[in-house]
Amino acid sequence: MTGMHGFALRLPVICAPMFRLSGPEMVMAACKAGIGGAFPCTNARTLDELDQWMASITDTLSPVDGPWIANLITHSTHARLADELRLVAQYKPPIVITALGSPKPVMETVKSYGGLVFADVVNMRLAKKAADAEVDGMACISAGAGGHTGNLSPFAFISAVREIFKGVIVVGGGIADGAGVAGAVAAGADCVYMGTRFIATEESRADPRYKSMVIDAQTDDLVVSSAITGTPASWLKASTEEAGLSDEDLAGTVPRDYSSGDVKKWRDIWAAGQGVGQTSEIESVAKVVDGLHREYLSALARLGALSFK
Ligand SMILES: Cc1cc2nc3c(=O)[nH]c(=O)nc-3n(C[C@H](O)[C@H](O)[C@H](O)COP(=O)(O)O)c2cc1C
Known part of the structure; x- marks a missing residue:
């Protein structure tokens, strides 16, 4: 083709x-x-x-x-x-x-x-x-x-x-x-x-745990938040929960500083879209x-x- x-x-x-x-x-x-x-x-x-x-x-x-x-x-x-x-x-x-x-x-x-x-x-x-x-x-x-x-x-x-x-x-x-x-x-x-x-x-x-999380996730298991990078992005809810982020943390539009500390965006907070299921x-x-x-x-x-x- x-x-x-x-x-x-x-x-x-x-x-x-x-x-x-x-x-x-x-x-x-x-x-x-x-x-x-x-x-x-x-x-x-x-x-x-x-x-x-x-x-x-x-x-x-x-x-x-x-x-x-x-x-x-x-x-x-x-x-x-x-x-x-x-x-x-x-x-x-x-x-x-x-x-x-x-x-x-x-x-x-x-x-x-x-x-x-x-x-x-x-x-x-x-x-x-x-x-x-x-x-x-x-x-x-x-x-x-x-x-x-x-x-x-x-x-x-x-x-x-x-x-x-x-x-x-x-x-x-x-x-x-x-x-x-x-x-x-x-x-x-x-x-x-x-x-x-x-x-x-x-x-x-991807980290093997990230791959497993994708396999387990369904379309509803996502959260769109601007608070991680400053721009709306779609993340696996299970990864934001594991990282200890609250609904309040995710509701903001100003990105927190994830460059240091235990939780790093993308490395520990994992992105996926609605096709995840x-x-x-x-x-x-x-x-x-x-x-x-x-x-x-x-x-x-x-x-x-x-x-x-
Ligand atoms: C884990 C992940 C990382 C991504 N990183 C980038 C990136 O570095 N640069 C970019 O232009 N798009 C990035 N994207 C967006 C994809 O290139 C593409 O637009 C998107 O995956 C399409 O939607 P889908 O995930 O529903 O298939 C990323 C997407 C995912 C899921």
Whole structure:
């Protein structure tokens, strides 16, 4: 199947970048399974490590695999951006997805080698800015997403973005099975951005207790709070309880200082989205993609068999 700007994909899905959890193992497994594989460059602690990750990804993948994707923080406070961009220019990820800032700082570098720039957006204000910056695609983060989340319905968001933008629409937020992928495509998206479904995979770097918590959790077992990072994000309630955070702690909008002390955000407070109930065991990324593919085909068959006057 060819989709999303001509990439050979088995399924229109990107294994979304996840802080601390996505490393080269997950990216390569996703691409080998025929979907896109993304990682945040900040997951590599040093630039040398990032260099090694990019070298092993480019050595391992071939043109028949899905595209690998570097996720870059473009906020002005991110001191490493220029160095990360130097490595991007060297290793040429087919797609770069920007987060927490304007896509503008990466445009020239990525376009110069023929790569695509997608911007991560959570509302129409950011989507309009990204369209003005002439990005090739947008990752539209909708309600239900794990980690930093949006609050728009994916259906409303896709339609509104399609009105102003001709490029690739990737949509994320609570989509964790193949039926959801088919639904997103039917609604006008080109591809799905899926994070939570990959937390409890063999290739994920999540703590084993985090993976178990994801397996045990259902859709209701989440709390959206701005008090951890300063931005609304979706967390596993069991992890906020284990960390000793009260409802009052979670109700605020000003982040507490989690940089020191026993409890560290992301390390001890664990993010997940509304698709969390779809995970019942730890599997390889390849097996998860096999399952998604089966579900996707049966959803397409169900849609194809429907007939109305
Ligand atoms: C544990 C976790 C960590 C995440 N870390 C990042 C990150 O570092 N950068 C980023 O752009 N998005 C991050 N996200 C968001 C995902 O890239 C993606 O938008 C989201 O997972 C999609 O929704 P879903 O989790 O419902 O599939 C994270 C999500 C999760 C669950």
